[in-house]
Amino acid sequence: MRLRPVRPAGWWFDGLLLAALVGLTVALATGHLFGLDRATADWAAQHRPTAARWTAMILNYLGQGTPLTLLAAGLGVLVAIRLRSVRAVLPPVVAFVLTFLTIGPLKVWTARPAPSASVKEPFLPPDQTLPLFQHDLPVRFAQSYPSGHVANAIVWYGVLALLVAPLLRTFGRAVPPRLVTVVRVLPPLIVLCTTTYLGWHWLTDSVAGLLLGLLLNRLLSRVPWDDVPLPPALRNWNRPFTSTP
Template sequence: MRETTTVRRRARLRPVRPAGWWFDLLLLTALVGLTVALSADQLFGIDRAVADWADAHRPTAARWTAVILNYLGQGTPLTLIAAGLGVLLAVRLRSVRPVLPPVVAFALTYLTIGPLKVWTARPAPSASTKEPFLPPAQTLPLFQDELPVRFAQSYPSGHVANAIVWYGVIALLLAPLLRSFGRQMPRRVVTVVRVVPPAVVLCTTTYLGWHWLTDSVAGLLLGLLLDRLLHRVPWDDVPLPRRLRERDRPFISHP
């Protein structure tokens, strides 16, 4: 008797908005251009002006509110939440595929955000008021390799980039998870999940003086670029190893 095989449709990239690779190229060009400008000691006046304004307008209540809101961008809790949603959906659908987005997102952020921080070696604005107590002018330039790594990891903002990536993954998993319980996730809720937390993190990180404004902008550009790459992946059709095919069921397009 001939063994029957399941024919899987050809994997095609999922659509993103704006459509096309031109926007990805624009984000990458903007990130490279911003990095080049900072390496040439440009835009420091804007960074200093924003940081000085924040320092002069940070009463205790506002500071603690910003600190609490900034927890929305903590990478480790977001990773665990996304992984937990992936595992829960995998159990609900008896499919290994919902675990793939958190795993790939972790690898992608680990291989990009951290290395960029180490390579650019830029201190944070607060490096002049706490250890290593640098002169204010020395906290602005990139490529200060003479500093210990822990004091020069400000560019780009990992909080902002992580928030964009992980809330994008959470939104990707929440919709099918609710659908597995017979509920629908309104599109406007998806938009709120993907937009509001990263926006809050960008503002609070800059306001608290934990990052320069250009650090946060760089984190925004990098995060959007990674988010678009992740959302292009045809998660329902990615080829799986033979040993996993018994749990090879779609999750994005499942009924």
């Protein structure tokens, strides 16, 4: 199997993303960047009128992991039926496993409260909401880093973009490349801005989610879905489904 190409090409960019994520985590673990996080959260709290808050809350649903997972799974099944290719189900399954094994464990391990933890349960002092590794808190109050909304948005909209193109081709329609780019880029950016603006995550949480999401997305984008070995029993559902690399 030959890996599919990604842009920028090569593994150096993956290493750069990983190094940036590790560096950001180390910086926060040693008490750095708290001033930036606090200043951003305070500014957002002071510029959050009701209309803007509700708009941001609605737009933030673009990053809800469970609906995106179900949507991608349903789309994968639909493509599989239309093309008689079980391969179309593989991207949602692999994406689910990959996000499940990375985002959640990182949240539990880093144990960071959200900015809102000072104004609602568990009502921590503002300074105590910033540090990582607060394992003395219940898990539900310390799962802010990295932002799962942002990471999920990058991964799942990438999967959706991969599946929409072959589905529309079965109806004789083509997807403009610019539209694919919009689907991949715009929702994650909206989620990053809204989740930070609403005080549900620190700015560095959102940046960490961005780095992790991009890394996972590049791993998924490399998989040669049409060439993955499948059992002989699926030979009648073994057709390629992806567009050209």
